[in-house]
Amino acid sequence: MELYPCKSGLGGMEPVALVNHNVCIQYTTAKLYRKVTFFEPIPPFQFLDIGAIAAQTVSARTRGANLDLYDAEFAQWRWYPLDNLQIRLFLPATNGKATMRNLQVTLDTLIVTRDPDLHMTEFFMWEDKSPWFEAINFMDYAVTQCRLVAMGYRYVTEKLPEATVKGIESGSVACVYLSASGHAGGVE
Amino acid sequence: MSTELKKGVRLQGPVTALAAAGVANAAAIFQQSNFANQIGTKTFRIKRIKGLNAALANTLLHIGTGVGGAFVDSIPPLQTINGLNFDFVEDDLPEVEWSADMTAYPVAATLTVQVEVEEVS
Numbered sequence: 001m002e003l004y005p006c007k008s009g010l011g012g013m014e015p016v017a018l019v020n021h022n023v024c025i026q027y028t029t030a031k032l033y034r035k036v037t038f039f040e041p042i043p044p045f046q047f048l049d050i051g052a053i054a055a056q057t058v059s060a061r062t063r064g065a066n067l068d069l070y071d072a073e074f075a076q077w078r079w080y081p082l083d084n085l086q087i088r089l090f091l092p093a094t095n096g097k098a099t100m101r102n103l104q105v106t107l108d109t110l111i112v113t114r115d116p117d118l119h120m121t122e123f124f125m126w127e128d129k130s131p132w133f134e135a136i137n138f139m140d141y142a143v144t145q146c147r148l149v150a151m152g153y154r155y156v157t158e159k160l161p162e163a164t165v166k167g168i169e170s171g172s173v174a175c176v177y178l179s180a181s182g183h184a185g186g187v188e
Numbered sequence: 189m190s191t192e193l194k195k196g197v198r199l200q201g202p203v204t205a206l207a208a209a210g211v212a213n214a215a216a217i218f219q220q221s222n223f224a225n226q227i228g229t230k231t232f233r234i235k236r237i238k239g240l241n242a243a244l245a246n247t248l249l250h251i252g253t254g255v256g257g258a259f260v261d262s263i264p265p266l267q268t269i270n271g272l273n274f275d276f277v278e279d280d281l282p283e284v285e286w287s288a289d290m291t292a293y294p295v296a297a298t299l300t301v302q303v304e305v306e307e308v309s
Contacts, residue, residue, distance in 0.1 A: 056223040084197050084307070086227055106227045110309070113195045138226030140219035141202070 005076075005178060008119045015039055015153045016076050016124075022160060022168060022175040025074050027126045028092070033165045033175070034072075034157035042075070042152050046082070050146035053085070053137040059146065061090060061132045068128040069154060074180065075125045077152040078118035080111050084139065085146050089123065090132040095182035097123060097131070106136065122152075124178040196306035198235065201290075207298045209243075211250070214259040214293040218303050220286065231287045232305040234263070236277045239301035241268040247296035249274075253288045262286065268299060 003021070007014050017023050017036045025032040047066040053059050069075055081087050086106035089097045098105040107121060115121070125131065135146045160168075167173030201218035208215075221230040234251070241247065248265040262284050268274045285308070292301060 056225075058225055084199060103227070108309070109197050110195065136223065136225050136227075138221045138223040138230065139199075140221065 003176065005124070005176070006119045006122045008117055012117065013078055013119075013152065016178065017155065017176055022164065022173065023074070023155075023157070024168065024175050024177045025124065025126050025180050026177060027129060027180045028095070032126065033160040033168060034074075035160050036155050037158050038156040039153055042150075042154055044149050044151040046147050047150045048133060048148045050133065050135050050148075052142065052144045053135055053146055055137060055140050055142050057137050059135040059137070061093060061134045063093070063132050064130045064148070067125060067130040067150060069125070071127055072158065073127060073154060073156050074178070075152055075154050076178075077123055077125060077150045078121045079107070079148060079150040080118060080121060081107060081109055081135075082147040082149060083143055083145060084109055085143065086136040086138060087148065088134040088136070090134065091123060091125070091181050092129060093132045095184060097182040099182060099185065101185070124180040126180040129180065194308045196232070196308040198304060198306050199232070201303045201305065203300060203302045205298055205300045206292060206294045209294055209297040211259050211293055212256050214250070214252075214255045214291040216255075216289045217251070217292045217301055218290040218305050220289050221307065228309045229287075230307055230309040231285045232290075232307045233283060233285050234281050234290070234303055235306050236275070236304040237266070237281070237301055238273070238275045239268065239299055240273050241270055242298045242300065243268075243294060243296040244270060245296050246270050247294050247299070249292060249294050249299055249301070251290065251292045253286065253291055255291055259291060259293065262290075
């Protein structure tokens with residue numbers, strides 16, 4: 001069984017790691033080497049409603065606090081919006097995901113037909129460092145809600161011993177690297 | 189059922205009373221999404237138009253773009269019958285794509301209409 005981030009597979013979503021697997025969660029500049037001790041699936045659920053947005057207006061950047069986890073846990077999420085809006089994801093609040101030189105890519109309801117497994121929407125999150133969302137109501141009509149749905153896996157972890165971390169860094173011990181934040185880019 | 193290469197999002201316009209007859213009174217029945225901050229260009233196709241003829245006569249409903257003297261038909265006029273609801277659905281309507289506000293006018297007023305569209309982007 002090959003496990004890696006954003007896997008498309010044939011339908012559905014797979015966990016990125018199993019119990020006893022090593023992961024390295026990259027949150028901004030920190031690298032957190034952990035071992036998975038437990039994981040469970042989280043079925044699709046509505047985790048955020050940004051609320052009403054006037055026509056041709058961008059909403060306030062709003063935190064998805066219902067995605068927050070306990071300490072020493074990380075999550076693997078896929079998501080989509082229910083309402084006809086374009087959504088930008090920030091993780092953390094000032095760091096846009098899916099950002100290129102000229103554009104930060106948005107997600108809209110068409111993702112469910114263009115990428116039915118939502119694998120292009122996948123992101124990872126450490127503890128309570130949940131993402132922020134900004135909704136663009138591009139329509140000439142107001143909306144009364146902006147609902148977002150997520151699904152994925154929750155992982156409980158423990159810290160890896162220093163010797164194992166050295167083994168990972170030298171390439172002799174297996175580990176999956178997971179980015180739990182955006183990247184500002186522009187690094188030489 | 190047709191094969192659609194450009195899938196979109198199904199939306200509905202507001203209930204609009206076309207209370208003034210004639211081309212000079214063409215009014216928007218669905219407005220194109222054209223916010224400066226949106227990503228990409230959005231167009232839409234008409235999928236259904238439901239309405240009520242309260243004109244006290246059979247009359248034509250013109251659907252197109254532009255207002256006043258600038259109105260241009262995008263599809264042939266639709267005949268509506270005095271006192272009755274009308275309901276033209278996907279198979280009755282040509283696969284025309286709008287890239288501007290959709291406007292309409294009745295030859296005799298009043299027609300009350302609502303459109304369903306598929307927005308493509």
